[in-house]
Amino acid sequence: MIELRLYLAQRISAAIMAPLVLVHLGVMIYAIQGGVSADEILARTRGSLLWGGFYGLFVIAVAVHAAIGLRNILSEWLHLRGLLLSGLCWFIGFALLAAGLRAVAAVVGS
Amino acid sequence: MPMPNSDHIKVKVWRGDAGGGSFAEFEVPQQPAQTVLDVVTWIQRHADSTLSYRFACRVGMCGSCAMMVNGIPRWTCRTHVNKVVQDNRLTVEPLRNLPVIKDLACDMSEFFDKWKRAEGQFSGTNTRAQAVAAISPAEPARRAANAAIECINCAICYAACDVVSWNPGYLGPAALNRAWSLQNDSRDRRHGERLRAISADGGCLSCHSQQGCASYCPNELNPTASIAGLKKMAASAFFRSR
Known part of the structure; x- marks a missing residue:
């Protein structure tokens, strides 16, 4: 059953990421049309619950998606199994989550 | 590819067993409408009678003569030499992803064990005392089963599958394709x-x-589509059970 849960978690996280990436790219292209500096961008994102939630959700989806994907690769190519495989994937997931949330905090924190 | 201007083909045949082996080279006379199985049989009858290989029906029904031909898994009885020969050369090896017994004969045990692990046996709901179940050929489940049912268990898909080569525990395309046909059989009780x-x-x-399975299946089945159907079925069952 764990295989099915991991499979579904990876597909659901992909389905979450896809529209978020499109919105991210769309907003970025729209926002820089008139020329915009990093300070101006930060002035708009700091303190914004909307952008905090938007990128926070993206980071969570990335951490879930990438950790499960790497689990498959480590299992198939390096033949890792059991606790070592699970431990490595939890580590990768938490490392991505920590790095991503730190970046989100820098963009939306004051 | 046109037949090269030569009356002999240079054939490299893998010789060995589970412990290892190497290629032996043979020159085989070309014949019109010659199949790769004809070539292997010629070698066994005229050049080296110790060559081991497996075949039975010679007409693409039994699924026992599959081998790697120039690196691609093929049913050798239905593969014409002039379609696969390259620079007047052929390389014939045992099927990939299966242990070798001797020369070109593989041990198919794990292939059929996985078929059983995937619950490939039919378990009927009715007894023989009951009437035959009426199933419309137009029923969507019956059509899905029909699309997958012509498998001859030649293991070509199994040899073509990279996932099998990476994960020896993977059931493989044939066993899963069989499972898909039974999951769409309303007479079966072990869904x-x-x-x-x-x-x-x-x-x-x-x-x-x-x-890879769909690309090389000699019966033009699409195990990838069957497996995609099983994934969808497994996901639906998971959410329905919540």
Whole structure:
């Protein structure tokens, strides 16, 4: 059953990421049309619950998606199994989550 | 590819057993409408009688003569030499992803064990005292079963599958294709057990949809599509059980 849960978690996280990436790219292209500096961008994102939630959700989806994907690769190519495989994937997931949330905090924190 | 201007083909044949082996070279006279199985048979009858290989029906029904021909898994009885020969050369090896017994004969045990692990046996709901179940050929489930049912278990898909080569525990395309045909058979009573078996580690969720199986299946079946159907079925069952 764990295989099915991991499979579904990876597909659901992909389905979450896809529209978020499109919105991210769309907003970025729209926002820089008139020329915009990093300070101006930060002035708009700091303190914004909307952008905090938007990128926070993206980071969570990335951490879930990438950790499960790497689990498959480590299992198939390096033949890792059991606790070592699970431990490595939890580590990768938490490392991505920590790095991503730190970046989100820098963009939306004051 | 046109037939080269030569009356002999240079054939490299893998000789050995589970402990290892190497290629032996033979020159085989070309014949019109010659198949790769004809070439292997010529070698065994005229050049080296110790060559081991497997065949039975010679007409593409039994699924026993599959081998790697110039690196691609093929049913040798239905593969004409002039379609696959390259620079007047052929290389014939035992099927990939299966242990070798001797020369070109593979041990098919794990292939059929996985068929059983995937609950490939039919378990009917009716007894022989009951009337034959009436199933409309137009029924969507019956059409899905029909699309998958012509498998001859030649193991070409199994040899073509990279996931099998990476994960020896993976059930493989043939066993999962069989499971899909039974999951769509309303007369079968083990749908739940089979769904659990094919959702476990090494089951349908391990497939990366690379479609090697569909590319090389000699009967033009599409096990990748069957496996995609099983994935959908497993996911639906999971959400329905919540």
